[in-house]
Structure formats: C-alpha cells, structure tokens
Amino acid sequence: MTRPGTTARVVVLATGGTIAATHDATGALTPGRSADALLAGIDVPHRLHVTAHRLMAMDSAAMTPADMAGIAARTVAEARAGADGIVVLHGTDTMEESALVADLAVAQARTAAPVVFTGAQRGADHPEPDGPGNLLLALHIAGGAPGSPGARIVFAGKAMPVWGTRKTSTVALDGFESWPDMREADAARRRGLAAFAAADGPASEGPLPRVDTVALYPGADAAAIDAVRAAGARGLVLEAMGAGNANAVVVQAVREAVAAGVAVVVTTRVPCGPAFADYGGGGGGGGGADLAGAGAVFSPVLRSGQARVLLAALLGAGAGPGDVARAFTG
C-alpha cells in the first residue's frame, strides 16, 4: 500500500484497442502501438513507477471470454506480485464486459490494488487523440487510490464504477455512461458479488458455460431461443422491448427453456432506465410479468453485455436458479 510521498508501483497491461491503433496501409485502424510508446507521449507523474506489458494487441470486439479471463487473471497476478495499481488499456467495444470479468476476479481473489480500464475513441495517430488524457487520468487513479479494491472504467475525465456502465456512443469522446443512481449500481454489485461468492466453484477455471443473447423485436418468434438451446446454451439473456416486454410466443419459448434448465435473464434494448416486470402484455400476454411468471429473472441495472458476463460467471461457478435470481434482483 502507498503512503503519501512514496512511490506507487503501477502496472500497465496493454491489450490493444483504438488507444493503441494507427491506420495501416489499407487505411484500417489496427492496434499496434506499444504501451511504452503511449507512455512516452505523456508526462507520467514522478511519484509513479510505471511498468508496461503487452498481453495482446486486439480489437476488443474480437476478444473471446478466454481472452478476458486471461486479462482478469493477469490483474490478479500483478496485484499479488505487489502492484499498487493496475491500468488495463482496452478497446472500448467490449470494455464493459472485460472490466466486469476483472471485477469479479479481483473480488474473488480479494486483492486490494485498484484496476483501471481505459481506452480511446480516436486512434493514436489522430491529430487530437483522446488516449493520452485517458491514460494519464487512469495512471493517477490507479496510483492514487491505494486500498480501493475492484475495477473501474476511466474515460473522458470520469471515473465510473463498472457495474451498469456501458458504451453509449460510437464516436463521442465521452463514450461511456455509468448508471445514474450510484446506490442502485452499488446494490447491483453487492448482489452480484454475493451470489457469485455463494456459488460453489471457481469462476475462472476452464471454459465458461455457453450463454447467448437474443434480441427481441415486434413479431419475434421462438426460432432464436430454440436455436441457442440446440447449440447447448445453459443461459440466455433476452434483450427485451421497453421495460422488459416480449410477446406470448416468446414467453412460451422462455417457459420451455426454463423447464429444460436454461437460466433466462431479461434486460432491455432501451438505453436508460431499469428493466422491470410490471406489464401483463395485453392481447394474449407476453409482457414482463409473464416473462417473470415463466421463470425469467430480471436484470434491472446490467444491460445485455454485462448481464451475459455475470450469468456465465455464475453458471460457471455452479450457481443454481436461486443464486441467479439473487444475483440480479436480490
């Protein structure tokens, strides 16, 4: 742990993303710039001793759950090896997922070093890149918050809790939004971590069970739900309409999936506001209340990307239906 006036050891883990990307010969943005080169472009605070490591150089949309588990495991290893803080340079497309994987891992390992995810919306060769500012703030927070365990996302001048934070703009420099009610975001984290800790096994060993996401739309039928069941999904995240509504055909498919042992979690395609199970549907049913009646669990705060991560982690840790319900809704 760091005392005021002492040097904080911060480890930077580079995984790729736009923060490290430059235009290649074809004009495509490709992550290749090293973390050392990115660090050379900023005034690293003197009180920080920073070392950088390249884990991978990927566009985050191409990452697999195994890649994310690897990043999370490395953050735990660096914390155990004595880092005071860890910065993960990551693509923005799936930062919200990877940061949640890391938060679950460091909570399970009980390591105290803060883990700060950051990235950029503009490439490293942009005339006015946003990466340097994000990296600098991430270093400050990673090196200046000793004993603040857990992961966070730092972007465009904001330090955000991971749970409930999601990418909300494909281009704006301020590309992430945290859940507006911090008490609700905290409660989501507490519930999720408690249920994860209560489940039986370690989450990060071996491949996680298959969990698919199905997006709903007017007239959606059972085809996608039946297909993911046939593919062996043990969990299903529904990106439902409105507050978490579907139609009668989907509700029946959910009932059958739950009866077959598939854990079904309902989120919404709406950008803001909680998902909740109030609507009866009308005209033959199919509202959120019917989805809940069919055995689906509502995820008020986590949108589909993070709900998928939590559900897969829970199932991988041996969680049963009760744990899943407690994890998402308490």
Ligand SMILES: NC(=O)C[C@H](N)C(=O)O
């Ligand atoms: N801004 C970015 O980092 C987007 C990029 N496609 C990535 O997620 O790796």
